[in-house]
Amino acid sequence: IDMDAFFAAVEQQYNPELKGKPVIICGDPGGRGVVSTASYEARKFGVHSAMPTGEAKRLCPQGIFIKGRYSVYQKVSDGLFAIYRSYTPIVEPFSIDEAFLDVSGCERLHGSALTIARKIKTEVEKTFNLSCSIGIAPNKLLAKMASDMRKPDGLTIIESADIQNIIWPLPVEKLFGVGKKTSQALEVLGVRTIGDLAKMPANLLTEKFGENG
Secondary structure, X not given: OEEXXXXXXXXXXXXXXXXXXXXXXXXXXXXXXXXXXXXXXXXXXXXXOOOEHHHHHHHOOOOEEEEOOXXXXXXXXXXXXXXXXXXXXXXXXXXXXXXXXXXXXXXXXXXXXXXXXXXXXHHHHHHHOOOEEEEEOOOHHHHHHHHXXXXXXXXXXXXXXXXXXXXXXOEHHHOOOOOHHHHHHHHHOOOOEHHHHXXXXXXXXXXXXXXXX
């Protein structure tokens, strides 16, 4: 489960006048520091998290820059995680606004993984008026990738049988854990898609990238 533009969405919820506007959460609205979260309205201008605030102002001068109120976000996060734990005791926080849920064995009580996901989305929206994107898959890697595929307010299922059709054609940088430098190094090896990577000999990858390979 990944909350959509979490910090900005919370600010828009607390102040309805901000809804539909390019809200940019940062440490220092004066121009120093970096962007923590940008609303989807701001992302249309190319603003994204970890971007220097000065650059964000250049890209989106009409943006509404707000100093993050992290104690408020943490309080909302605690409420969200309470909802998650009402469906399964196995909740692994990934960040303040993301979590992995293992719902194996919860079907008899709460229904299928898809049913649980829909219930959680409904409860999150009803309780906090916030949206989240959920990925359902056989493992955490694929669930994380699935949650990013239809943001915002997405719900994506990846079955084991779907991997070659859905995952393999994607650019290799879409693989969770592959950053810019790694993708560039892979391209030197002729690897451009996740499918290319899947076909690479494991010993060649470990020789090039160590344990991560």
